[in-house]
Amino acid sequence: MNGELDQTQARPNEIDTDERAVRDVIFREINAFFSRDFESWQDCYLHSDRLRSVMMSHDLGLDVRQGWADHVEGVRLHFESTTPHDSTWEKNIEQVEIRGDVAWLICRARNNSSLCMMGESYETIILERHHGKWKIVCCDVLASRSYRNRDRRIAVDAEGSIVGLDERSEQYLRQHPAFTIRRGRLRAVDSTVDRELQAAIGRAGALHGYFEQVAFARFEGQRFAYPIVLERTDGDGHEVVMLTVEDRLTYLDFSTSEATTARIDISATIFSLSDNQQRIVQGVIAGKSLPRIAACLGISPSTAKTHLQRVYQKTGTSTMTALVRTLLSVG
Known part of the structure; x- marks a missing residue:
């Protein structure tokens, strides 16, 4: 040779x-x-x-x-x-x-x-x-x-049909009180949340192409990421489902990721949050109720409430749901 x-x-x-x-x-x-x-x-x-x-x-x-x-x-x-x-x-x-x-x-x-x-x-x-x-x-x-290695992540195509769902994710989803699988598509049980979810999936699907993602990032200053905030049925806090686009698929992430942590850090800088306020925010993002956050930080519920009210003022929000969406929409 x-x-x-x-x-x-x-x-x-x-x-x-x-x-x-x-x-x-x-x-x-x-x-x-x-x-x-x-x-x-x-x-x-x-x-x-x-x-x-x-x-x-x-x-x-x-x-x-x-x-x-x-x-x-x-x-x-x-x-x-x-x-x-x-x-x-x-x-x-x-x-x-x-x-x-x-x-x-x-x-x-x-x-x-x-x-x-x-x-x-x-x-x-x-x-x-x-x-x-x-x-x-x-x-x-x-x-x-491979989407198979992503715990508690679901992959859908541009039309919203589920194309990636491993056994653990399927079990988690079927036990989830807020979601269901209907005709091969992920749907939210609450009609208002479902409209938001389907709109977000449609928006993400329009960005599956490489140049579409580049144009979005150039215009928005960041890659596409959209948080769906769910109130927990037991009244104890909330849950965040983050939509992102990767490899011509839309991923719905039901678990806290490094990207979420990075967005919290960026939000803290943008909104000039103090260390105590950032700790409150981290608890809110994690889905904890205010009493649980106070207990974890070793402070009184009234002190935690004061910190949260100041975060509301700085971010222009008035509810935990709106706060989470605002904080996770940057970065």
């Missing part, structure tokens, strides 16, 4: 044979990768300094490998640190183009394992024919995060 392309051109009646051979390389590579069959895996690649692989994923960031030595080093480490298993990917080759001794493919794959951090991948793969055999010379992979 000297990296020199064959100069012979494929005849028209050889195209189908070439396409089958190219597809065979792609599926041999992925099966060998998951079974940790190094010899079969390495046989699918061109061993040349021209080999290039690019992996971009939400969780792991960007990884660029230039040349066979660099590429194989990373894969060897992966093989040595993991155990063989059946492929959990469903790969669909959407387009194949062959010109002489060069072939390029566009693939889309979906992972079916709850243990994998990646959900879908979008791949562009280039192969060259060397000494009669097709070899991978370039592979670019863009991978989205």
Whole structure:
């Protein structure tokens, strides 16, 4: 394998044979990768300094490998640190183009394992024919995060239909007194809340495209995030469901996240909240009632109420629900 392309051109009646051979390389590579069959895996690649692989994923960031030595080093480490298993990917080759001794493919794959951090991948793969055999010379992979690894998060598409719901999230949702699943869509039991929820999902769905998100962030000064505030049926505080957009999906987050904490910090700066007022706000955001907040902070309920009233004045709100929505709408 000297990296020199064959100069012979494929005849028209050889195209189908070439396409089958190219597809065979792609599926041999992925099966060998998951079974940790190094010899079969390495046989699918061109061993040349021209080999290039690019992996971009939400969780792991960007990884660029230039040349066979660099590429194989990373894969060897992966093989040595993991155990063989059946492929959990469903790969669909959407387009194949062959010109002489060069072939390029566009693939889309979906992972079916709850243990994998990646959900879908979008791949562009280039192969060259060397000494009669097709070899991978370039592979670019863009991978989205798997919604299956997100506890108490629900993914819906642009039309509002649920497309991501793991077992734990489903159990949590079915036990939730304020929500229900109706005809494959998430609905709120209270009609007023449901109208707000459906409007927010529709607004988020209009931002699923990359350029739509860029335009929104440029105009608003922040990425899309919308809080739905629910009064608890037991009267003890409230609950927040945060809507965000990511990987062309809308996520409904029922749990407190790092993003929520960051928004509290930003709100404290914007509204000039004191340390004591910020502690009250943190309790409010966490869904605690004022008596519980006072008990947690070791202060009297009247002192907690005084702090809360001052927060209301600074934020221009008068209820906990309005306060939570205001505080979480920044950042």
